Amino acid sequence: MRRLRDIGESGLIARIERRLARATRSPRVRLGIGDDAALLRSRADEDWVTSSDALVEDVHFRFANQAATTIGRRALAVNLSDLAAMGATPIACTLSLAAPPELPLQLADGLVAGFVEAGIRWRCPLVGGNVTAARETSLHVSVFGGVAAGQSLRRGAVRKGDRIGVTGTLGSKALERARVERNGGRIRRVPEPRLRAGRALLATPGHGGCIDVSDGLLRDLEALLGSSGLGAEIDPAAVPTARGFRSAALKEGLDPDRLALTGGEDYELLFSLRPGGPTCAALSRRMGCRVTEIGRVVSAPGLHGVPEALLGHPGWRHF
Amino acid sequence: MRRLRDIGESGLIARIERRLARATRSPRVRLGIGDDAALLRSRADEDWVTSSDALVEDVHFRFANQAATTIGRRALAVNLSDLAAMGATPIACTLSLAAPPELPLQLADGLVAGFVEAGIRWRCPLVGGNVTAARETSLHVSVFGGVAAGQSLRRGAVRKGDRIGVTGTLGSKALERARVERNGGRIRRVPEPRLRAGRALLATPGHGGCIDVSDGLLRDLEALLGSSGLGAEIDPAAVPTARGFRSAALKEGLDPDRLALTGGEDYELLFSLRPGGPTCAALSRRMGCRVTEIGRVVSAPGLHGVPEALLGHPGWRHF
Numbered sequence: 202m203r204r205l206r207d208i209g210e211s212g213l214i215a216r217i218e219r220r221l222a223r224a225t226r227s228p229r230v231r232l233g234i235g236d237d238a239a240l241l242r243s244r245a246d247e248d249w250v251t252s253s254d255a256l257v258e259d260v261h262f263r264f265a266n267q268a269a270t271t272i273g274r275r276a277l278a279v280n281l282s283d284l285a286a287m288g289a290t291p292i293a294c295t296l297s298l299a300a301p302p303e304l305p306l307q308l309a310d311g312l313v314a315g316f317v318e319a320g321i322r323w324r325c326p327l328v329g330g331n332v333t334a335a336r337e338t339s340l341h342v343s344v345f346g347g348v349a350a351g352q353s354l355r356r357g358a359v360r361k362g363d364r365i366g367v368t369g370t371l372g373s374k375a376l377e378r379a380r381v382e383r384n385g386g387r388i389r390r391v392p393e394p395r396l397r398a399g400r401a402l403l404a405t406p407g408h409g410g411c412i413d414v415s416d417g418l419l420r421d422l423e424a425l426l427g428s429s430g431l432g433a434e435i436d437p438a439a440v441p442t443a444r445g446f447r448s449a450a451l452k453e454g455l456d457p458d459r460l461a462l463t464g465g466e467d468y469e470l471l472f473s474l475r476p477g478g479p480t481c482a483a484l485s486r487r488m489g490c491r492v493t494e495i496g497r498v499v500s501a502p503g504l505h506g507v508p509e510a511l512l513g514h515p516g517w518r519h520f
Numbered sequence: 521m522r523r524l525r526d527i528g529e530s531g532l533i534a535r536i537e538r539r540l541a542r543a544t545r546s547p548r549v550r551l552g553i554g555d556d557a558a559l560l561r562s563r564a565d566e567d568w569v570t571s572s573d574a575l576v577e578d579v580h581f582r583f584a585n586q587a588a589t590t591i592g593r594r595a596l597a598v599n600l601s602d603l604a605a606m607g608a609t610p611i612a613c614t615l616s617l618a619a620p621p622e623l624p625l626q627l628a629d630g631l632v633a634g635f636v637e638a639g640i641r642w643r644c645p646l647v648g649g650n651v652t653a654a655r656e657t658s659l660h661v662s663v664f665g666g667v668a669a670g671q672s673l674r675r676g677a678v679r680k681g682d683r684i685g686v687t688g689t690l691g692s693k694a695l696e697r698a699r700v701e702r703n704g705g706r707i708r709r710v711p712e713p714r715l716r717a718g719r720a721l722l723a724t725p726g727h728g729g730c731i732d733v734s735d736g737l738l739r740d741l742e743a744l745l746g747s748s749g750l751g752a753e754i755d756p757a758a759v760p761t762a763r764g765f766r767s768a769a770l771k772e773g774l775d776p777d778r779l780a781l782t783g784g785e786d787y788e789l790l791f792s793l794r795p796g797g798p799t800c801a802a803l804s805r806r807m808g809c810r811v812t813e814i815g816r817v818v819s820a821p822g823l824h825g826v827p828e829a830l831l832g833h834p835g836w837r838h839f
Contacts, residue, residue: 237605241567245564251662255616284557297662336578337620341618355551
C-alpha cells in the first residue's frame with residue numbers, strides 16, 4: 202500500500218493540482234493554486250465574508266466509519282454553513298491539510314477528491330492552502346463569500362417578541378452518528394449548507410438574527426441570544442424532525458427530544474423574525490426548504506419551556 | 521497548573537475575544553470575531569489576495585525551545601510573507617487553533633497573545649477562526665490582503681535574461697535553529713515579512729517574478745522558475761549573509777554555503793528584474809532593505825554555478 206511519505210509534500214500538492222485543473226474556472230478567481238497566494242476579484246458593492254472551521258481525526262471524524270470522500274465533502278459543507286448563516290454567496294475556499302506520513306495515499310486522495318467535488322457542487326473552488334505532516338489527519342478550511350455591502354444576517358439582530366424559526370429537521374445526524382458508533386456501519390449523510398435559504402432569508406423584510414445549528418439547537422439558540430440579555434420560550438413538541446425519526450430513536454433506546462434539541466451537526470438555520478412577517482408556508486416557498494416556528498424571543502433571560510434535563514447539556518464540547 | 525480542559529472551548533474563545541477587544545479597529549473590518557463569519561469591506565479597484573499556512577508542533581516548532589508568544593508571532597509572520605511576495609497589503613487574518621486538552625493554559629495564552637500582537641504590529645487584525653482539540657498543537661492561519669486589480673507580483677513573470685535579486689541576508693535562521701537543536705537555548709528570531717519591500721518591488725518598472733524564501737534559496741528558486749522551462753545561473757559567493765555568519769557557522773562545524781543556499785525560514789523575497797532596470801542600490805532605497813543580485817535567468821533548465829553537493833538537497837520536506 203502506498204502512503205503519503207512515498208510521494209512527499211510536493212507529490213501530494215501535484216495530485217491536488219491535477220485534480221483541480223478542471224475545477225477552478227470561476228469569474229471571481231483571477232489566480233488559483235500554484236503561486237504564493239490566490240487572487241480573487243472584488244466588487245465595489247460587496248462585503249467579503251470569511252469563516253474558518255476544522256475537522257480533526259478522532260475528534261470530528263474517524264476513517265473507520267466514514268469514507269474519506271465523505272469527510273472531505275463534510276469539511277467544506279460545515280464551513281459553507283457559516284456563509285449560509287450570514288446570507289452570503291460562496292466565492293472560493295482554501296484548505297490546510299495535515300496528515301501523518303503513514304496515511305494511506307488512497308485516504309489522502311479521497312479527502313482531496315471529496316473536498317474538490319464539494320467545491321464544484323457548491324460553486325466554491327479551492328484556490329489555495331498547504332499540506333503538512335502531523336500526528337493525526339485534520340482539514341482546516343477557510344471559506345470566502347460575498348454579500349451586499351452593509352447587508353448580512355447577524356446573530357445580534359434578535360429582538361424581544363421575534364418569532365423563532367428553523368429550517369429542515371433536527372436530530373437525524375446525531376441519531377445516525379449514535380447508531381454507527383454503537384452498531385458499526387458508515388456515516389453517509391453530509392449536511393447540505395442552506396445557502397439558498399440564507400440568501401432568501403436575508404432578502405425577507407423583517408428578518409432578525411440568524412445562526413447555523415452546529416452544536417445542537419439549545420446551545421446555538423443560546424449563542425443566537427448571545428449578549429442580548431433576552432431569552433427564548435421554546436415549544437419542544439414543535440421542533441421539526443424527519444418522518445420515522447422518533448420511532449427510530451426509541452428503537453435505539455435514545456431520547457428523541459434530547460437528540461433533536463441537543464444533538465449537533467444538523468447545520469440547519471436557526472433564526473428570528475419580527476412579528477407580523479411572512480407565514481412559515483410563505484417563508485418555506487421563498488427559502489426552498491421546510492421552515493418551522495418553534496418559539497419566540499422573550500425578555501426573561503434563559504431558555505423556557507425546555508425539559509430541565511436537557512438544559513445545561515454540554516452539546517458538542519471540544520476540550 | 522491550569523490546562524485548556526479546565527476552561528473548555530468557550531473559555532478559550534472568551535479569552536481570545538477579551539484580548540482582541542482593543543485590537544480589531546480597522547476601517548476594512550466591518551465585523552470581527554463573534555458571529556458565524558467576519559465581514560470585510562472591499563474596494564472596487566482591488567483584488568483580494570489570500571494564502572494559508574500552518575505551524576505544527578514537533579514539525580515546525582517545539583515548546584521546549586521557543587516561547588509560545590514567539591510561535592504565535594511566527595505563525596502570522598510566515599503567512600504575511602506570502603502576501604509580501606505578491607506585493608499585497610494585509611487586511612485581516614483568521615486562526616484555526618488545535619491543541620490537546622492538557623496543554624497548559626499559559627502556553628495557549630502565549631500563542632494567542634503573540635498572534636494578536638503580531639496582527640497589531642503588521643496591521644492584520646484577527647477577525648475569526650476556531651479552536652478544536654487535537655493530539656498536538658497547531659496553528660492554521662489564513663491571511664487576506666489587497667492589491668491593485670490586475671496587478672500583483674507573480675512567480676510566472678520570470679523571463680530569460682532577468683537579473684535575480686534577493687532581499688536581506690540568508691542562512692541566519694537555519695544557523696540559529698541548528699545551534700539551538702544542538703546546544704539548547706531558545707529560538708528568538710521571528711522573520712519580518714517583507715511587506716514594504718514587496719509593495720515597492722511591485723511598483724518598480726521592469727520587475728519580474730517573485731517568491732518568498734521559506735524552504736531554502738535553491739528550492740524556492742526552482743519553484744520561481746516553475747514550469748517556465750528556464751534555468752538560473754547563480755553565484756554562490758554573491759549570496760548575502762549577515763556579518764559574522766560564516767565564522768559562526770564554521771565554529772558550529774556547519775557549512776555556511778549549505779545553510780545560506782538550502783536553509784529554510786529566511787522569508788526574504790527572491791525575485792527577478794528585466795535587464796537594464798534599477799541598480800541594487802536604487803532598489804534597496806525603494807524597498808527599504810538590503811538588495812543583492814545573485815545571478816540571472818538563463819535558457820538552459822536547472823540551476824547552474826551551484827556546488828553539486830547542494831543540488832538535490834531536500835530543503836524543508838514535510839512527509
